[in-house]
Amino acid sequence: MMICKSPLELEKMRRAGLLVWELLQELRARVEPGLSTYDLETIAAERIARQGARPAFKGLYNYPCVLCTSINNEIVHGIPSAKRILKEGDILKIDVGVQLEGYYSDSAITVPVGAIRPELQQLLRVTEEALQRAIDRARVGSRVGDVSAAVQRHAESHGYSVVRDFVGHGIGTQLHEDPKVPNYGTPGHGPSLKEGIVLAIEPMVNTGKPGTRVLEDKWTAVTEDGGYSAHFEHCVVVTSNGPWILTQP
Ligand code: MG
Ligand code: MG
Numbered sequence: 001m002m003i004c005k006s007p008l009e010l011e012k013m014r015r016a017g018l019l020v021w022e023l024l025q026e027l028r029a030r031v032e033p034g035l036s037t038y039d040l041e042t043i044a045a046e047r048i049a050r051q052g053a054r055p056a057f058k059g060l061y062n063y064p065c066v067l068c069t070s071i072n073n074e075i076v077h078g079i080p081s082a083k084r085i086l087k088e089g090d091i092l093k094i095d096v097g098v099q100l101e102g103y104y105s106d107s108a109i110t111v112p113v114g115a116i117r118p119e120l121q122q123l124l125r126v127t128e129e130a131l132q133r134a135i136d137r138a139r140v141g142s143r144v145g146d147v148s149a150a151v152q153r154h155a156e157s158h159g160y161s162v163v164r165d166f167v168g169h170g171i172g173t174q175l176h177e178d179p180k181v182p183n184y185g186t187p188g189h190g191p192s193l194k195e196g197i198v199l200a201i202e203p204m205v206n207t208g209k210p211g212t213r214v215l216e217d218k219w220t221a222v223t224e225d226g227g228y229s230a231h232f233e234h235c236v237v238v239t240s241n242g243p244w245i246l247t248q249p
Helices: 007-030 037-050 118-136 144-157
Strands: 067-071 074-076 091-100 103-112 168-170 177-181 198-201 204-206 212-214 221-223 229-231 234-239 242-245
Touching (some): 007 037, 007 234, 037 091, 074 091, 074 204, 091 118, 103 118, 103 234, 118 198, 118 204, 144 198, 177 198
Antiparallel strands (some): 067 074, 067 091, 074 221, 091 103, 168 198, 204 229, 212 221
């Protein structure tokens, strides 16, 4: 069941959203060759605690950390580790969720580590554009399929593929609520969007094929063919004035 949020609930979700945005800005600024992904985990854990929030991922299905940090061919759910050292030319996906005053927020960015190859710059740009196009479809009367198709169309028009095994989602008092928001779909299909619905829209775009595989750690999802993957995510409210991104100012 999709839950429409009241203006008061949206105020709380906005506060959680801005907290996540500020945190991701700080992490992005810290990223450099030689840093470990666990260094980022430490920064995030301290900052979330200092702000009186709770990390959303840690403990969920026994996930061990505050952040998901996924490098290069890793798509999502990479576990921060002191042994994973960032190298020049890597692309790093940082995904974080928090709970504040009972409401969740969830956002992800892909960050270049130092200078990256032009092909990877394009992958990041196209994935972020796909997110922006999908957000623009998050309007009263749209269907989830309109949002999904916007991601797929933009990614595939550049020769990339979209991941099918992981999807975006509704969000509110639960991290994962209805509806599911796939990164592929058919315009005019799926649940219709009403005022007050909040979606976490999160394109995962691969340079190669869409197939995924989970590593022996039982968390890290990687591309089956070893290609690169990028991921961006925002929480967006469907309002009568159009889409409102909660996870950026
Ligand atoms: Mg996320
Ligand atoms: Mg999410």
